[in-house]
Amino acid sequence: MQRRRLLKLGLASTAVLLVAGGAAALLEPGLARGALSPLGREVFAAVGRAVLDKTLPTEPGAREIALNDLLARVDTLVGALPPHAQGELSQLLSLLGSAAGRRTLAGLSAPWAEASVAEVQEALQGMRISTLGLRQQAYAALHDIAAGAYFSDPASWPLLGYPGPLKI
Numbered sequence: 568m569q570r571r572r573l574l575k576l577g578l579a580s581t582a583v584l585l586v587a588g589g590a591a592a593l594l595e596p597g598l599a600r601g602a603l604s605p606l607g608r609e610v611f612a613a614v615g616r617a618v619l620d621k622t623l624p625t626e627p628g629a630r631e632i633a634l635n636d637l638l639a640r641v642d643t644l645v646g647a648l649p650p651h652a653q654g655e656l657s658q659l660l661s662l663l664g665s666a667a668g669r670r671t672l673a674g675l676s677a678p679w680a681e682a683s684v685a686e687v688q689e690a691l692q693g694m695r696i697s698t699l700g701l702r703q704q705a706y707a708a709l710h711d712i713a714a715g716a717y718f719s720d721p722a723s724w725p726l727l728g729y730p731g732p733l734k735i
Contacts, residue, residue, distance in 0.1 A: 612680070673694060
């Protein structure tokens with residue numbers, strides 16, 4: 568009986584989060600015209616700082632430039648997504664941008680722009696190891712988009728020890 572109860576609770580929680588995400592998307596979308604909205608930029612800037620902490624420049628000015636370049640590459644990536652994927656990402660960012668969604672889905676109490684790198688890293692880790700598939704999928708999307716966009720820039724390749732594609 569407990570297993571059945573747990574499954575019902577998981578399904579009900581997922582349904583509530585999806586409805587809340589849809590409602591939040593109506594208020595402030597995560598994407599606007601195929602690019603990050605201010606809300607989406609706030610979420611991805613915080614995620615970028617957390618995921619790329621040790622690879623970003625340490626000087627504040629250079630770090631800010633690197634984060635702005637990251638957000639520009641995320642915009643390019645988002646623009647290349649099919650419309651249905653853009654819609655799903657917009658809903659996710661809208662949900663994470665709302666206080667209730669941020670606390671429920673990410674487990675982060677501070678707003679994204681005010682949260683420390685350690686707080687965002689802890690929230691992302693909680694999403695990654697969660698037993699709720701929705702939280703794991705949200706983590707995977709945020710992590711993969713941020714890391715993929717950052718390391719798509721040839722200037723970041725030396726950080727990985729990657730010399731670049733072979734010349735044929």
